[in-house]
Amino acid sequence: xxxxxxxxxxxxxxxxxxxxxxxxxxxxxxxxxxxxxxxxxxxxxxxxxxxxxxxxxxxxxxxxxxxxxxxxxxxxxxxxxxxxxxxxxxxxxxxxxxxxxxxxxxxxxxxxxxxxxxxxxxxxxxxxxxxxxxxxxxxxxxxxxxxxxxxxxxxxxxxxxxxxxxxxxxxxxxxxxxxxxxxxxxxxxxxxxxxxxxxxx
Amino acid sequence: xxxxxxxxxxxxxxxxxxxxxxxxxxxxxxxxxxxxxxxxxxxxxxxxxxxxxxxxxxxxxxxxxxxxxxxxxxxxxxx
Numbered sequence: 491x492x493x494x495x496x497x498x499x500x501x502x503x504x505x506x507x508x509x510x511x512x513x514x515x516x517x518x519x520x521x522x523x524x525x526x527x528x529x530x531x532x533x534x535x536x537x538x539x540x541x542x543x544x545x546x547x548x549x550x551x552x553x554x555x556x557x558x559x560x561x562x563x564x565x566x567x568x569x570x571x572x573x574x575x576x577x578x579x580x581x582x583x584x585x586x587x588x589x590x591x592x593x594x595x596x597x598x599x600x601x602x603x604x605x606x607x608x609x610x611x612x613x614x615x616x617x618x619x620x621x622x623x624x625x626x627x628x629x630x631x632x633x634x635x636x637x638x639x640x641x642x643x644x645x646x647x648x649x650x651x652x653x654x655x656x657x658x659x660x661x662x663x664x665x666x667x668x669x670x671x672x673x674x675x676x677x678x679x680x681x682x683x684x685x686x687x688x689x690x691x
Numbered sequence: 692x693x694x695x696x697x698x699x700x701x702x703x704x705x706x707x708x709x710x711x712x713x714x715x716x717x718x719x720x721x722x723x724x725x726x727x728x729x730x731x732x733x734x735x736x737x738x739x740x741x742x743x744x745x746x747x748x749x750x751x752x753x754x755x756x757x758x759x760x761x762x763x764x765x766x767x768x769x770x
Contacts, residue, residue: 508766512759517747520754534754538761545765620743628741647741672702675737683733686740690732 505551511544515557519565525644526569528633532576536568543568566645566659573637624685631681635674642667643674692720697727701734 506514519540524533543564544557551557620628635643645656646667653671657664683690697720703709704717721728750758 508762512762516755516758517750520750521746521748530751534751534758537750537754538758541758541762542765545762620740624740625744628744632741643741647738648744648746650742668702675702675734676698678741679730679733679737682737682740686736689736689740690729 505548506557508545508548511548511557512541515544515561516541519561522562522565522644522649523569525629525632525648526566526641527573528640532569532572536565536572539572540565540568562649562651563659566641570641570660627685628682631678634681635677639670639674639677642670643678646671647675692716694720694724694727697721697724698730701731704731705735705738 516537520533520537523536523540524530527533527536540561544561632640632644632648641660642656642662645651645659646653651659653664653667656662657667660667662670697717700709700713700717704714709717721731749755
């Protein structure tokens with residue numbers, strides 16, 4: 491079901507114009523949809539669907555404080571609905587089978603190493619920019635994640651949403667989100683580590 | 692603590708959501724297990740580099756034009 495924007499005005503500002511919405515939010519919606527769906531054509535369809543919905547409902551927004559959150563939800567819902575439609579046309583990848591594949595990867599013994607533990611995940615200032623090649627490697631790895639895992643990974647580790655919010659959006663328990671996220675990270679780890687040796691040595 | 696038990700706690704470990712007792716057990720395990728140290732490093736790096744992906748990359752130019760035309764048409768219909 492498409493979430494409805496809260497009709498209660500949050501500010502006295504006028505609603506944003508279609509052009510404002512297009513300039514400020516279209517790239518964000520497109521990037522989220524592309525990563526969730528794993529291809530450009532589907533992301534374009536979803537972006538257009540979402541923005542048309544927004545333009546139709548612009549009069550209900552007063553100011554744009556509530557708009558980013560609403561857009562996130564609508565984009566996730568539209569991407570999932572689009573994927574379901576696509577799945578009706580082609581055999582859908584089995585989450586159970588992928589689950590086993592992810593289990594197998596997770597069970598791989600860690601490779602040898604000799605350094606001290608560093609569990610922190612904060613980037614230092616000189617690590618804040620990805621080279622184009624590194625970026626392409628990460629994007630390809632995300633696209634390889636099975637459906638069911640990919641959207642959890644994108645929402646958690648790209649978009650930075652809390653697990654509880656992801657659970658709410660995807661209609662999953664928090665435990666299920668954490669389990670899928672952990673398995674997705676393990677698969678990403680296997681795919682990415684060989685490309686980031688410099689950062690690991 | 693076994694290597695598998697350590698891996699099972701990784702998500703909570705890097706998220707800072709473990710008890711002090713669990714943390715102590717993990718750190719003790721890591722002191723004697725270089726492969727798990729490497730595993731933690733790779734897991735943390737995976738999260739760190741993924742977070743650096745841009746979220747506002749520009750639209751492909753051809754799509755940008757099509758999208759704007761569609762929105763302008765929708766906006767006129769609603770006006």
